[in-house]
Amino acid sequence: MTKVPVQFTLNGSEKAEFIDSGTTLLNALRDKIGDTSPKGGCHQGTCGACSVIIDGELRLSCLTLAETCNGATITTTSGLAEGGVLHPLQRAFLDTFATQCGFCTPGMIMAAKVLLDHTPNPSREDVVEALSGNICRCTGYEPIIQAVLSAARANSQNAA
Amino acid sequence: MELRKNYFADVRKDDLHEIGQPRPRSDSPGHVTGKTAYFADRNFPGMLHLKMVRSPHHHARIRSIDTSEAEKHPGVVKVLTAKDVPHNVYTILILIQVGPEDETVLADGKVRWKGEAVVAVLAETERAAQEAAAKVKVDYEVLPAVFDMEEALKPGAPLVNEYHGQNYYLYDSGECRKVRFGDVEAGFAEADHVLEQSYQSSPIEHAPTETTGCVVVPEGNDRFTCYTNTQAMFFTLDNTSIILQMPGSKLHFVGGTVGGGFGGKVDVIVEPIAILGAKLTGRPVCFIYSREEEMQISSPRAAEKVIIKDGVMKDGRIIARKVTGYTDAGAYSRHSPYGAQKGAGHYPGPYTIPNVWIDTYCVYTNRTPSSAMRGFGVTIGDFALEVQMDKLARLIGMDPLEFRFINAYRDGDMKAHRQPTEGAALIECMQEASRVANWPVAEKYMAMSSYKNGA
Structure with a gap:
């Protein structure tokens, strides 16, 4: 070939x-x-x-x-982690129990990162829309949505 | 999280250090950094790809198999048929003496469901394996098939699985699992109302995001390391040992990381043939289900049919319950004889009923073999039972939650299968549910206790 x-x-x-x-x-x-x-x-x-x-x-x-x-x-x-320090999204996924089997997690974090890069203060609807192409079979999505919203809040507090 | 202290206060120490406290999961740091190693994250030089030729028919005799064109396909290293498998007929639960062995690793003379594995092709690339698999010629004589459990149990129905000899699993209790308690017919005669309803479910696929698979590496010491996402490590190791007629000491299984299972990864389905391929070629082998295989080939939750007949009094007491349950095993047993048996043990639900009759059947049809999934054997039964409870409450004009308080089992009540009830907390659960859901019930029910001498 x-x-x-x-x-x-x-x-x-x-x-x-x-x-x-x-x-x-x-x-x-x-x-x-x-x-x-x-x-x-x-x-x-x-x-x-x-x-x-x-x-x-x-x-x-x-x-x-x-x-x-x-x-x-x-x-x-x-x-994503820099110098061993987790990215805020990674930290938020840990803190909100947004992982179970973990197989969808890297893809979810990618989708969430692109959202926050473009829309630093997303609404819940923005988050749901941004994650709509990523399937999770364990969590029921709610902890993942909460993780993204919580990372956005942490980012805006750091910026302020 | 609120831990209310009014329930079971006499036996509670309330010195809980973990319950009610958030604790980090030990596996999450690996998940969020992408470092968690799933089986398919292992890559080895010279690894072969295994693809399966599958039956396009629900039920057929195999007249002949011609693998010659597939073997000539560029990149193909080995083609396996039934004769290559040392102990080709197996059943998972033989490990706990639940036989007979009734399923072939690779079909031998007959296929019993659409999608059954017939020939395994090992090639240098996934694409070469796929292309070669398409060149395997299997000559089938199509046989009549049966897809409905009640049809399968009728005289003259096509025989699905010769290893059983009839289209149901033969328990030591006979054609079904049976529970007999009190006199159910006398109960129906005495009842103010009798309600018989039937409930049915379709197979349900677990659809894990990570598909079923394994990666096998032949080691220098004549052992085989198998990286797998099985949920049943030792069932798989021991069955592989039987199928390959190889001591378990030659098999090193590495697992524990599963990208979603939900019961769908408890079958012994990819490891034996992949290890055989590694043994016969001396090369690492990966066998990973495509998404289509995960949806169509992997075992779903069994289809079930549940017929419930209840005798109920105007005051709310259920005095007789007769349940007939059918579990669709598909073409092979896998875990379904156990599922149907669990159903028998689970009925009549968490209710104290003086007269009970239960029959549960494990039925063979030409559908995809079913197996474990989250509470299999009881989940569909609970759906049926609780819908039935709502219908009964409506029938006698009673609040559905109060109706359940009247019938709830309490400590000391004798269950239909002769186990006295211990540690029941159903009354207290319903009291808390009533409070949290803002669905008030009469004060006398809120004053009840699972201790019968309490109220």
Whole structure:
């Protein structure tokens, strides 16, 4: 199979790989680069577990071809904590018991981060809308919604 | 969280240090940082991908299987059929002497449900395995199928599973699990009203976000390490040992991290064949259900049918209850004989009724085998029972919550299966529910206690 080169910035580090043409970004991240924080729940763009941030936008890595990401800046949940200090969203997910099995958590945090980056003080409806592409089968969603609202409050208090 | 102190004050120490206190979950830091290692996060050089050829028919005889084209497909390393599996016919609960062995790891001569595993293909890539699986030729003779439990129990119905010989599980008590208490017919004769209703449910899929699967690595010491998301580690290890005729000491299972289970990952379904593939190829093997397989192939909660006949007095006492329960096992037992048995033990619900008759059947049909799911065997029964309770209350013009106070079991009451009631807190639960839900009941019910000498 034809190999193609891809090069992008992942969580602040330069990455370069030769991949099979047609490889999804999800498989490239997990199998080639070793970042297993995006999860494969459906491989058809319906569960949101593979969500990553590409150039500031929320993307489903299972539906994104890796070769289309040349030169992109990609963020995954494994890259959020800085110097061992959890991101406010990660802290909020811990404090509000927003994780159970944890499989949807990295994708949820990605979706929440894009929301808060664009809308620092979201309404509950904003949060529900932002998480609507991410499936959780354990929590019933409420603790996750509360986590995002609580992270937003913490951010605005820090800013004030 | 408010812990009210008026219930069971005599036996409470109220020196609780954990209950009512938030405590961090030990696994959450891994979850929020993406560091938690699920089985599929393990990647090994040279890992093969396993894909299953599945039956397109609900019930069919297999005339022949031709794997020659699949074996020639580029990237294919091994193709497995029934003859490759050392002990191909198994059943999960044989470990606790609940037989007979009734299910094939790979179909041998017959398929009994649409989706049954027939041939396993191992290839260098997922795509090669998928393409080769499509090249396996299976010649089927389609047989009549049965999908309805009551149809399956009629004389002349197609026989689903020859290992049972009839379309129901044969308990030591006979064709069903039975509870007999008092004289139910005398109870119906004495009752002011008799109400018989039937309740039905469809299969329910757990739909975990992480699909069922495992990754197997052959180790240098002739052992196999199996990374799995099973919810039943030792059931899986021991059954794998039986299926592969391999001492358990050769099997090292690593698990405990499950991306959603809800009971859907207690079957022994991916590990034995993946370990066999690793053994025969000497390579790491991954076998991961696609989302379609998770929805269509993995066991759902059983479909159930529950028929409840109650005799009730105008004063609110239920004096007779007859329940007939049917649990649809699908084509194979898995955990359903246990589920149906649990149903028998669970009826007639948390109520004290002097005359009870219960029959619960575990029935085989050509549907997807069902298995465990959150309270299987009792959840659908509770739905049926509580809807029935509401209907009975309406029938005699009584408040549905007060009706339950009248019938609630209390300490010392004899249950239908001859276990005296101990530690019942149903009265107190309902009192608290009445308070919290702002659904007031008469003062005499608020003064009741689970201790019968109390009120």
